[in-house]
Amino acid sequence: QVQLVESGGDLVRPGGSLRLSCAASEFIFSIYDMSWIRQAPGKGLEWISYVNSDGTITYYADSVKGRFTISRDNAKNSVYLQMDSVRPEDTAVYYCAREGIRPFDHWGQGTLVTVSA
């Protein structure tokens, strides 16, 4: 069964950096586009970044553009989110999600990022 497992969430100080990982298994990772979506405590869902199946095309929400970088390694069945210059408003649970013929048909369990001094 399809599995997406996020890791890397932690407490980080404002202005700091963090790298999130999402390990995929039980499906052909290299043919699926992937996204990162976040959810601030008690709030709704916010899509923040997308990467296509071969890693050549990326998109970002305005809220993270220039600060976050999405990448993937199809040999390792993983997608990453490099978070730089983090702000308190980046505090959230970060999910990775798979997109194929159907949108976001599988999600990971999420990893918590807390930005605080």
Added chain:
Amino acid sequence: ETVLTQSPGTLSLSPGERATLSCRASQSVTSDYLAWYQQKPGQSPRLLIYGASRRATGIPDRFSGSGSGTDFTLTISRLEPEDFAVYYCQQYGSSRKFTFGGGTKVEIK
């Protein structure tokens, strides 16, 4: 950027009742690239409906989606106890700039 507005914010209903959730887009959603997700406390979202009206794998037929253009609806024909949750609509498509609505909480009356 397409803004999705969901209403009502909270829907208070009893098991067995019908739930009707609305999602309105600020501009037309291309090719009905509109999806609905269910999220229960402490869980990841689950895809319910895509393409405005297609049920995802394993989703019971009491869930149905309808609409086109800028107005979309998620209907739960008879609420089961496990259906009380938060529901989000989402637009997707060739732009790859996805947006979610603010969510509708369906709570037990």
